[in-house]
Amino acid sequence: MIERFGTLPDGRTVERITLRNDALTVQILTLGALIQDVRLAGVDFSLTLGSPDLSAYTRICTHFGAVMGPVANRIGGAKATLDGTEYQLDANQDDRHTLHGGAAATHTQVWEVVDQDDTEATLALSLPDGAGGFPGNRRIEVEYALDGATLRVTFRGATDAPTWMNLASHGYWTMQPPAGWGGQLLQVLADRYLPTDGDDLPTGEIAEVAGTPYDFREGVTLDLDTTPRLDHNFCLADAPRALTPALRLSAPDGPSLEIATTAPGMQVFDMHKFAVEEETNHRQPYPRRAAMAFEPQHWPDAPNNPGFPSVELRPGAVYSQTTEYRFDRAAR
Numbered sequence: 001m002i003e004r005f006g007t008l009p010d011g012r013t014v015e016r017i018t019l020r021n022d023a024l025t026v027q028i029l030t031l032g033a034l035i036q037d038v039r040l041a042g043v044d045f046s047l048t049l050g051s052p053d054l055s056a057y058t059r060i061c062t063h064f065g066a067v068m069g070p071v072a073n074r075i076g077g078a079k080a081t082l083d084g085t086e087y088q089l090d091a092n093q094d095d096r097h098t099l100h101g102g103a104a105a106t107h108t109q110v111w112e113v114v115d116q117d118d119t120e121a122t123l124a125l126s127l128p129d130g131a132g133g134f135p136g137n138r139r140i141e142v143e144y145a146l147d148g149a150t151l152r153v154t155f156r157g158a159t160d161a162p163t164w165m166n167l168a169s170h171g172y173w174t175m176q177p178p179a180g181w182g183g184q185l186l187q188v189l190a191d192r193y194l195p196t197d198g199d200d201l202p203t204g205e206i207a208e209v210a211g212t213p214y215d216f217r218e219g220v221t222l223d224l225d226t227t228p229r230l231d232h233n234f235c236l237a238d239a240p241r242a243l244t245p246a247l248r249l250s251a252p253d254g255p256s257l258e259i260a261t262t263a264p265g266m267q268v269f270d271m272h273k274f275a276v277e278e279e280t281n282h283r284q285p286y287p288r289r290a291a292m293a294f295e296p297q298h299w300p301d302a303p304n305n306p307g308f309p310s311v312e313l314r315p316g317a318v319y320s321q322t323t324e325y326r327f328d329r330a331a332r
Contacts, residue, residue: 002116005029006054012110014054017121023149024327031057032066032107033123033142035171037281040149040327043255046281047327049172049291056278063170063293066107067142067155068100070127070134071311072168073233073267073300076201078102080303082135082312083162089133097199102132106140106167119146129161136163136313149327157319165319166311168263168297172271175251178282178290180224181270186292187219187248188266190234194299200231202301202308209234219248224289230270233299237264239309243322247294256330259294261323264309267295296323 005016008031016036017028027037034057036050051061075098078091090102100107104127111123120143127138136159143154155167175184193214194202209215213228220227236246240262247266250256259266271293276286302308313319 002113008054008058008110014110015113017113017116019119019121019144019146021119021146021148024146024151026144026146026151028121028123028144029057030111030113030123032109033111033125034067034107035065035144035169038151040255040329042329045177047173047175047255047257049174049178049276049286050281051276051278052281053279056276060274060276060278063100063107065169065171067140067167068170068295069106069140069165069167070101070132070138070157071098071164071166071303072100072170072295072297073166074099074199074201076199076301076304078133080164082164082303087133087135094199097201098132100170101134104131107170111142114141120144134163136161138163138165140167142167151325151327153323153325155319155321157313158317159313160315162315163313164303164311165313166298166302167319167321168267168295169323170293170295172291172293173249173257174291175249175254175256178286180287180289181222181292182224183252184222185219185248185250186216186222188216188234188268189246190236190266191217192235194233194235196232202233202299202305204305204307206235206307227270229272230268230292231272232268234266234268235264235299236261236266239264240321243324246296249292249294256328258326258328259296259323260326261296261321263296263298263321263323265297265299267293267297267300269293269295296321
C-alpha cells in the first residue's frame, strides 16, 4: 500500500509504503527511503524509533531509519583523493568534515518508487556528478523485502565515473519501550574496532576489542551508567563477505533482533548526543540514549585510510550490500 504522508517545505510530496505479512508490518517513507516503523506480531510497540510527523524528519530525526550515502559516516577534512585528483566535499560536521554525504546526501532526497507489492518495495535515486562534491553520475537502489519475521535490505549502486560509495541503513533499534537502552543484552561479533578522536573520526588504528570496554563478543548487558560511550565502527571483516550474523540485541522479557550482513563494518551509536521532543511513534519523547543505532557499512573515512576496506566504485562495477534484520518474540 502507498499513501501520501506529507509535503516538505519546498513542496516535494513524501509517500509512505506499508509492507505486511503475518509476522511483520514495516512502513517506509520515500524521504531518505527511510524505515519509519517496524511492528512484530505479538509486540505492542515499534521496534525502531520514528515519528508520525514529517516535519520531525527535517529537524532532529533527519537520520532516523534513513539510507545514508553516497558515503555514510565521516570523511575527515571534507576531502579525499581518487586517481590523483583531490575532491573537496561538503563540510557539514563542524565546518571541517563530511558526515553522511553532506548537503546532497541520500537521506535528504525523495526517492522514486520503482516497484512495490504487499511484502516488497524497491526505491531508486539518481545523484548527479558533483553533488556534495562527489564525482560520477550515480544510480542507487534499495530493496526492502519481508520473509517471515525477517526484513531484508539490499543496496545496489552504479556510476559512470570513478567515485566512492558506502551505503548504510541508519535505524535506531530497541527491544523494549524506549525510555533508555539499559538492561538489554548487546552482542557484537567483532574482534576489532576503530578507536576515534575528539571529532569521532577513526584515528587510523585498528584495535583488538579484547581487554577493552568494547568487547561485546559474548554479549553484555547494557548499563546507562557503566557502558562506554559508543559511536564506533566494529570491524566485522576486511572486505565484504557472505551474509553473516554480526549483532544481536535482546530484552530480558521482550523480543530480540539479530542482524546479519555482507558489510565489513558495523557502526554502533548509543544516541548520547540528543533527545527528541517531537511527536514520536511511541507517543512519548525520546530521551538521550533511548535506543541504539546499528549501521552496517564499510569502515568510516576509508577514502583517507588506505589500510581500510576500499569504498571505491568504478564504472561497470556494481556496489552491493545485503543486511537482514531477524526478529524473534522469544525472550532471552
